[in-house]
Amino acid sequence: MDFEQKYTDDQERFRKDVQDWLKTNIPEELKEPVDRRADFNEDLVKLWRAASKKLGAKGWLHPTSPKQYGGGGLSAAHDTIIHEEFNRHRIPRREDGLIIANLLVWGTEQQKQKFLVPLLKGEKTSWQKSTEPHSGSDLASYESTAVQDGDDWVLNGSNVFISGRGIPDFLWGPMLTDKSAPRHRNLGFFIIPCPSDGLTITTMPLINGNEQHFIYLDNVRISGDHLIGGDHQGWQVANTGLELEHGGQGAAFPSDSVVETLVDYMRGQKRVGQTPAGDPVLQEETVQAYIEAHLHGLFLKRTYDMYQKRVVVGWEGGCGALYGRHYGLRNAGRVRDVMGMGAMLGPKDPLAPLEGLQEVEQRNSLQHMHGAGSLNIAKVTLARRIGISRTKERPAPTPATAGRLSGDT
Numbered sequence: 014m015d016f017e018q019k020y021t022d023d024q025e026r027f028r029k030d031v032q033d034w035l036k037t038n039i040p041e042e043l044k045e046p047v048d049r050r051a052d053f054n055e056d057l058v059k060l061w062r063a064a065s066k067k068l069g070a071k072g073w074l075h076p077t078s079p080k081q082y083g084g085g086g087l088s089a090a091h092d093t094i095i096h097e098e099f100n101r102h103r104i105p106r107r108e109d110g111l112i113i114a115n116l117l118v119w120g121t122e123q124q125k126q127k128f129l130v131p132l133l134k135g136e137k138t139s140w141q142k143s144t145e146p147h148s149g150s151d152l153a154s155y156e157s158t159a160v161q162d163g164d165d166w167v168l169n170g171s172n173v174f175i176s177g178r179g180i181p182d183f184l185w186g187p188m189l190t191d192k193s194a195p196r197h198r199n200l201g202f203f204i205i206p207c208p209s210d211g212l213t214i215t216t217m218p219l220i221n222g223n224e225q226h227f228i229y230l231d232n233v234r235i236s237g238d239h240l241i242g243g244d245h246q247g248w249q250v251a252n253t254g255l256e257l258e259h260g261g262q263g264a265a266f267p268s269d270s271v272v273e274t275l276v277d278y279m280r281g282q283k284r285v286g287q288t289p290a291g292d293p294v295l296q297e298e299t300v301q302a303y304i305e306a307h308l309h310g311l312f313l314k315r316t317y318d319m320y321q322k323r324v325v326v327g328w329e330g331g332c333g334a335l336y337g338r339h340y341g342l343r344n345a346g347r348v349r350d351v352m353g354m355g356a357m358l359g360p361k362d363p364l365a366p367l368e369g370l371q372e373v374e375q376r377n378s379l380q381h382m383h384g385a386g387s388l389n390i391a392k393v394t395l396a397r398r399i400g401i402s403r404t405k406e407r408p409a410p411t412p413a414t415a416g417r418l419s420g421d422t
């Protein structure tokens with residue numbers, strides 16, 4: 014079987030349309046900086062949000078989401094082509110995918126019109142607000158509260174590590190609605206408008222940049238239609254998004270700039286009259302990095318194919334995601350072995366090889382161990398999916414599979 018993506022003439026014509034459209038409509042200055050989490054400044058945020066509106070109006074911001082709500086209604090192949098052209102031009106992607114899944118599966122028609130449509134059209138942005146100071150892995154031990162008051166809910170609590178660029182229009186995530194209910198039945202899932210009275214957002218700088226935030230909720234009042242699903246269904250709603258965040262959607266066109274540029278570096282560098290490619294140790298390190306990157310790519314493509322065909326993704330998504338995080342850290346070590354101190358010079362250093370990309374990725378390889386949940390918890394979940402745990406777990410419904418988990422075809 015050949016795993017290379019092959020395009021029809023029609024699809025290649027579509028690619029040309031995408032290229033032409035991007036050239037005319039997306040400004041040259043809107044390029045993801047090499048240090049994308051530290052150097053995505055306010056000017057870029059403005060350009061990015063304006064571009065998102067244009068892309069949303071065209072249906073290319075979320076190409077495979079339903080057209081009736083502002084998505085593209087396009088096929089997986091079209092999505093892949095758009096992905097490829099975005100990557101080629103370094104156009105930053107939008108990251109509202111998880112809440113879009115939550116709303117598609119759990120939102121009422123009125124909530125889809127109110128929240129989903131502006132997100133799919135690129136008119137609004139949102140951040141995921143799940144981690145609390147004391148609970149990241151154990152989401153069911155959530156302590157920030159939502160108390161019903163007439164038709165409204167009043168929210169109190171705090172969050173840490175919340176990722177995002179600029180200031181969003183919504184925050185979303187679980188809140189404790191019933192302290193006396195058992196775990197997994199004690200949460201509601203809410204969308205919180207920004208700004209709101211009593212809501213404070215401050216920056217939480219990390220080694221990888223400035224995209225993480227603290228959130229404080231001090232008697233924030235929101236109306237009842239901001240509760241997605243039932244007031245005891247927050248765990249179930251959250252898990253639809255987490256299913257995708259933990260690898261359940263795969264990737265159409267996986268690429269690994271760390272390994273691609275490492276290979277370029279090996280080809281091009283001169284050291285004392287010979288290329289580093291002539292050194293058997295460096296050669297072996299690079300070959301191993303190359304193999305693992307391609308193996309990971311195959312995991313992602315397989316899951317992507319399953320998702321697009323609406324097949325229930327069980328262990329496959331977690332396996333790819335976990336493998337990806339492990340090999341990413343191993344490859345960071347290999348890059349240091351091959352490039353030496355060069356791997357430690359960042360984008361602001363004029364002597365940095367590869368515009369400082371490898372130094373940025375050294376820092377990012379560490380954050381991948383925690384963002385989207387820690388490695389240990391990913392292993393616990395995977396163990397349940399392959400039947401070697403005390404408990405079993407079936408995948409949460411996603412937009413691809415909602416209504417099909419009971420075995421319907």
Ligand SMILES: Cc1cc2nc3c(=O)[nH]c(=O)nc-3n(C[C@H](O)[C@H](O)[C@H](O)COP(=O)(O)OP(=O)(O)OC[C@H]3O[C@@H](n4cnc5c(N)ncnc54)[C@H](O)[C@@H]3O)c2cc1C
Pocket residue numbers: 141142143144145146147148149150151173174175176177219221225380383384385386387388389390393
């Ligand atoms: C760069 C970055 C971006 C992030 N973005 C967001 C975001 O946008 N929104 C958001 O809500 N959160 C975000 N997070 C938070 C992230 O989801 C949490 O860090 C993660 O879920 C782990 O939670 P914790 O940090 O509280 O660690 P803890 O849950 O305290 O875990 C600490 C350690 O104990 C281990 N551990 C805990 N429980 C168990 C167990 N039962 N069995 C075995 N080992 C266990 C963990 O694996 C880990 O090694 C982000 C984090 C980072 C680093």
